[in-house]
Amino acid sequence: MSDSPRSILDQMLCFEVYSTEHAFSRLYKTLLAPLGLTYPQFLVMILLWETDDQTVNGIGGQLGLESSTLTPLLKRLEKAGLVTRVRDAEDERRVRVALTEAGDALRKEAKGIGTCVAQATGMPEAELKSLLLDLRKLRNGLASHGAAAD
């Protein structure tokens, strides 16, 4: 990227979101490499650290991901020994995802990452907070549009 020649892309908000997402992704890649996690895997772990033992749909609802994305991802976390996947005895359709000891222990390793990212932005906290709220407003607008079309 770096210094692109002026282009119509510079006026497009969607492209700014698109490339900012890539920038975050690249930063997280280096931060998460020691933990052996990808960014989406990290998001799942954050949810489980907060509330252990959730269903696939429960996780997907919070992240906005389909089971077609989550199932393979969760299998990789299982293979890495961080979570267990077991059919719910109450409702055999559901699969409950829970932390293993190793998965729980990883929480400590991840402690500093949040503040590390905040520092990497080079922006004051208040500005980041207001940007977050503006983005949420935008996302809600886009989502409601999609929902209205159904």
Added chain:
Amino acid sequence: MSDSPRSILDQMLCFEVYSTEHAFSRLYKTLLAPLGLTYPQFLVMILLWETDDQTVNGIGGQLGLESSTLTPLLKRLEKAGLVTRVRDAEDERRVRVALTEAGDALRKEAKGIGTCVAQATGMPEAELKSLLLDLRKLRNGLASHGAAAD
């Protein structure tokens, strides 16, 4: 997504960017389906509509994408009859990507998409513009951090 239970994710700017990117992606999917384009393909077409006949690296530099991403994508555009890919006679290492007539003609079909997306956000133009600038500031911060680590 919709109404997630309150979670630590709600405080994370990176997740807001991540999910806003998905929201844009879903919206563009429906808008671009009639053109037979994906969103990254659309970005490439925008660059070519603006400046025809560019190298793979030239396009990649503007989009922040590697040749490992672009080469298959460009081959799909070529297969769809929208662009040509030919080795540069001046420098045989380079591949020049240019619009076909069909690729150029598609420009008209894409005319309304920009304003359509702007409307879908449900936010006033000035707000979108300031959000774009804030995001650019954030992205530059993240990128410079990554560069500094090299």
Added chain:
DNA sequence: TGCGATTTAATCGTGTGCGATTTATTTTGC
């Protein structure tokens, strides 16, 4: 001039993402 370093695309392997479909289970409506 010629050879090593650099540049440019392409290739390969891994990991998201999604839509459409499938399978198994539970809920419902009669």
Added chain:
DNA sequence: GCAAAATAAATCGCACACGATTAAATCGCA
């Protein structure tokens, strides 16, 4: 109580996206 509808997860095919590597062409400098 049982067939139809609904729900949950998994599966499949396709399309990004990146890092590492490779192959070919060009550059640069001794």
